[in-house]
Amino acid sequence: MDVIDPATDEVIESYEEHSPSNVDEMLGAATTAFETWSRRPLAERERLLASAGEVLRENAGEYAETMTREMGKPITQAEAEVEKCARVCDHYAEYASAYLEPEHHPSPPGTAVKTVHEPLGPVLAVMPWNFPFWQVFRFAAPYLTAGNVGLLKHASNVPGCALAIEEVFREAGYPEEVFQSLLIPSDRVEDVVADDRAAAATLTGSEAAGRAVAATAGENLKKTVLELGGSDPFVVFADADVEAAATTGAWARNQNGGQSCIAAKRFVVVADAYDEFLDRFVEGVESLAVGDPTDPETDVGPQARKDLLDEVHEQVRDSVEAGATLVTGGEPLDREGTYYPPTVLTDIPAGCPVDTEEVFGPVATVYRVADEAAAVEKANDTEFGLGASVWTTDRERGERLAGDIDAGCVYVNELVKSDPRVPFGGVGVSGYGRELSEAGIKEFVNRKTVWVADEPGDETVVE
Known part of the structure; x- marks a missing residue:
């Protein structure tokens, strides 16, 4: 080996x-x-x-x-x-x-x-x-x-x-x-x-x-x-603390180079919060330091293997060709090692790779939806059911939506994580x-x- x-x-x-x-x-x-x-x-x-x-x-x-x-x-x-x-x-x-x-x-x-x-x-x-x-x-x-x-x-x-x-x-x-x-x-x-x-x-x-x-x-x-695997939704409502959601979301998608089953992957944002969230989210994503993983200042290191980088890039490329909008990132870095930058896609066509497949790398998809019902529908529009994150200042609504989303765990106003004190699956x-x-x-x-x-x-x- x-x-x-x-x-x-x-x-x-x-x-x-x-x-x-x-x-x-x-x-x-x-x-x-x-x-x-x-x-x-x-x-x-x-x-x-x-x-x-x-x-x-x-x-x-x-x-x-x-x-x-x-x-x-x-x-x-x-x-x-x-x-x-x-x-x-x-x-x-x-x-x-x-x-x-x-x-x-x-x-x-x-x-x-x-x-x-x-x-x-x-x-x-x-x-x-x-x-x-x-x-x-x-x-x-x-x-x-x-x-x-x-x-x-x-x-x-x-x-x-x-x-x-x-x-x-x-x-x-x-x-x-x-x-x-x-x-x-x-x-x-x-x-x-x-x-x-x-x-x-x-x-x-x-x-x-x-x-x-x-x-x-x-x-x-x-x-x-x-x-x-997972393709976890990260659902943001208009009454949420949008700045906190965007900051947490940028990290939830990109920690460990995006190579996590429970990373936030599909960002589902209601129309009234979409523009503000996207601006703040992209800003957060672009602020992450990509580089030498032995440097304590590095946020995002290389992908674990060359074949894994190639697979992620193929998913991004094929989705852009299908009509997705590339907001930032999207190309392997021209340097030694298997580095892929934090990437954000919007206007995701139904059925394209980043819409239906698990993307195991630093690639976020952001969806605009009309209202709560559409948000739940999109969150559940996947064969995966690992985790989900819901962002709203209305605690009663958060608990109700946790019951509506099909997943093994739902976190309200927090990123999805595993913890020894609670069951995970x-x-x-x-x-x-x-x-x-x-x-x-x-x-x-x-x-x-x-x-x-x-x-x-x-x-x-x-x-």
């Missing part, structure tokens, strides 16, 4: 892939480790997770540099990502016991009935490159603490991140086989999912990758959680299942009913 620095186009590191026999050994080791790890007291697993958070903070600079070098994330954003990973460790170290507390149920006299939460086994996680630490820790923190063991198949352009994360857990005191990184290409994932020793799988990535993993898991009757082709919070830690457990009677019951009543 060759690692190419997207800021320079230079090969900076090479890693050996794990052979089929390596993977077989790792699956066997994971199975053995599960037998002892799942029996360790939950309090011990919580303490180890707290230690992982400490390791992350102690080595934050090193981990941030690895991210920046491998996929081009601006260094300040990489440092913030490491801190967010530490916070998810803090969260489950504090709340896992409460989340996994047995649930007691009404029962006949002389009986006690409860649901207990038991881990499933080795969980395969297929993770993307765009948030190479956070995506992993939001799966690993809850699932390992619940008693599962983890097998990470990370994106092939961030193997250094994969191994660094493995080292975090080892330095924190975890047994080596409780979390292992499989350095394998995507075409070998199916074999791991199908292996009897893999109990379940979770994937964050493209719709195509999600369908492939879900199909194989389904054939083998295994639980999956999928967090797939989508609907439609954006996936299924939930990560984070109590919902997340219970995705990969056996919710076992335990019914205990003091005396034999009445067996004549059968349902």
